[in-house]
Amino acid sequence: MTDPSPLARALDTKTEALIALTQQLIQIPTLNPPGENYREICELLDRRLRGHGFDTQLIRAHGTPGDSEKYPRWNIVARREGRSAGDCVHFNSHIDVVEVGAGWTMDPFAGTLRDGKIYGRGACDMKGGLAASIIAAETFIEHHPDFCGAIEISGTADEESGGYGGVAYLAEQGFFDPARVQHVIIPEPLHKDRICLGHRGGWWAEIETKGEIAHGSMPFLGDCAVRHMGAVLSEFESKLFPAMAARRTDMPVVPEGARQSTMNINSIHGGQNEPAPGFDGLPSHCVPDSCRIVIDRRFLAEESLDEVRAEVTALLEGLRASRADFRYELTELNSVLPSMTDKSAPVVQTIAAAITDVLGKAPEYVASPGTYDQKHIDRIGKLKNCIAYGPGLLELAHKPDEYVGVDDMIDSAKVMGKALETLLVGPH
Numbered sequence: 001m002t003d004p005s006p007l008a009r010a011l012d013t014k015t016e017a018l019i020a021l022t023q024q025l026i027q028i029p030t031l032n033p034p035g036e037n038y039r040e041i042c043e044l045l046d047r048r049l050r051g052h053g054f055d056t057q058l059i060r061a062h063g064t065p066g067d068s069e070k071y072p073r074w075n076i077v078a079r080r081e082g083r084s085a086g087d088c089v090h091f092n093s094h095i096d097v098v099e100v101g102a103g104w105t106m107d108p109f110a111g112t113l114r115d116g117k118i119y120g121r122g123a124c125d126m127k128g129g130l131a132a133s134i135i136a137a138e139t140f141i142e143h144h145p146d147f148c149g150a151i152e153i154s155g156t157a158d159e160e161s162g163g164y165g166g167v168a169y170l171a172e173q174g175f176f177d178p179a180r181v182q183h184v185i186i187p188e189p190l191h192k193d194r195i196c197l198g199h200r201g202g203w204w205a206e207i208e209t210k211g212e213i214a215h216g217s218m219p220f221l222g223d224c225a226v227r228h229m230g231a232v233l234s235e236f237e238s239k240l241f242p243a244m245a246a247r248r249t250d251m252p253v254v255p256e257g258a259r260q261s262t263m264n265i266n267s268i269h270g271g272q273n274e275p276a277p278g279f280d281g282l283p284s285h286c287v288p289d290s291c292r293i294v295i296d297r298r299f300l301a302e303e304s305l306d307e308v309r310a311e312v313t314a315l316l317e318g319l320r321a322s323r324a325d326f327r328y329e330l331t332e333l334n335s336v337l338p339s340m341t342d343k344s345a346p347v348v349q350t351i352a353a354a355i356t357d358v359l360g361k362a363p364e365y366v367a368s369p370g371t372y373d374q375k376h377i378d379r380i381g382k383l384k385n386c387i388a389y390g391p392g393l394l395e396l397a398h399k400p401d402e403y404v405g406v407d408d409m410i411d412s413a414k415v416m417g418k419a420l421e422t423l424l425v426g427p428h
């Protein structure tokens with residue numbers, strides 16, 4: 001480890017400010033769904049960043065999924081121009097958090113500080129990362145008021161539900177045009193010594209098998225859609241799952257188990273609806289005429305979306321050819337392509353050098369099993385120079401008693417500050 005730079009030493013004195021900002025962010029419950037208090041958290045960020053010389057825009061993603069007068073999808077983009085021309089470095093954090101869930105021993109919206117950890121829903125995913133990037137940028141500007149280029153900080157909606165009212169919307173408006181922004185760092189909780197280069201793809205679909213309703217005492221007079229679905233599941237078990245397990249990727253996905261293709265069967269439903277709440281009578285006797293499953297197929301950079309689709313369709317078509325009266329309908333729900341930033345990209349090289357400098361060790365390169373907002377910056381924004389880098393342990397995300405370590409936030413703020421020096425001031 002090299003001697004701490006003046007910027008790193010200054011960041012050590014910002015611990016109290018960093019804790020306070022993280023707590024303020026946690027204390028605004030931005031639960032998604034339904035998307036609560038987005039305006040309130042954007043206003044807090046607006047006041048904060050305008051106070052540090054940023055120009056700010058509050059942008060509502062009108063008409064995106066979930067946007068309504070009651071739950072408007074607000075985003076903030078803040079930009080601080082340097083003294084002369086140069087690259088723009090953009091830190092993007094999502095402002096939404098997932099539901100609280102059971103099992104908490106702490107108040108999920110108090111932001112309690114205990115033994116060097118700040119607890120709360122969103123502490124790790126990813127209000128701690130947002131706070132670290134703000135403190136890093138503010139401290140950098142104090143030390144280098146005449147930097148070149150620009151710094152942007154965005155707080156965006158709806159990452160937890162696909163990012164359509166957040167980064168996707170901003171990317172469609174041109175905010176991630178490579179002519180405007182050159183480097184993007186997403187402070188998702190991948191940990192302070194890891195660089196996340198990208199993520200696997202996803203394909204979500206509903207499969208319905210069809211039957212014919214009849215009296216349950218004479219099933220031969222109908223056609224049981226649940227038995228047809230049983231045949232589908234049996235094809236998945238005997239063919240699809242083993243084929244996926246045999247497919248390995250060069251993507252450095254963590255955890256290790258996700259370094260192959262995977263599929264989750266998200267739900268299954270067949271026959272009569274669940275009884276209405278409060279009804280405790282018996283079901284009537286019917287042969288089910290419909291059975292539906294939702295599949296969640298995660299795929300690798302080495303696979304194409306067309307192949308993924310075709311593999312499932314081929315199994316279903318095989319059943320149509322071999323099984324009497326087999327009828328099905330496949331409805332695609334959503335898809336996301338894999339995204340992988342090249343290790344030689346400038347933002348990767350810069351953060352890697354900064355990690356080595358600040359932490360005295362080489363970074364670990366990883367990829368995420370699930371997707372995050374990089375997909376929109378890559379596919380809609382057409383900006384390839386993007387990574388996730390931020391404090392916090394991924395395993396804690398969405399769990400009870402989620403926390404972020406204060407030391408980890410300070411360390412990653414030092415890495416971010418060092419990266420800003422490299423990109424906007426040049427090496428010292």
Ligand SMILES: [Zn+2]
Nearest residue numbers: 094125126188
């Ligand atoms: Zn997140």
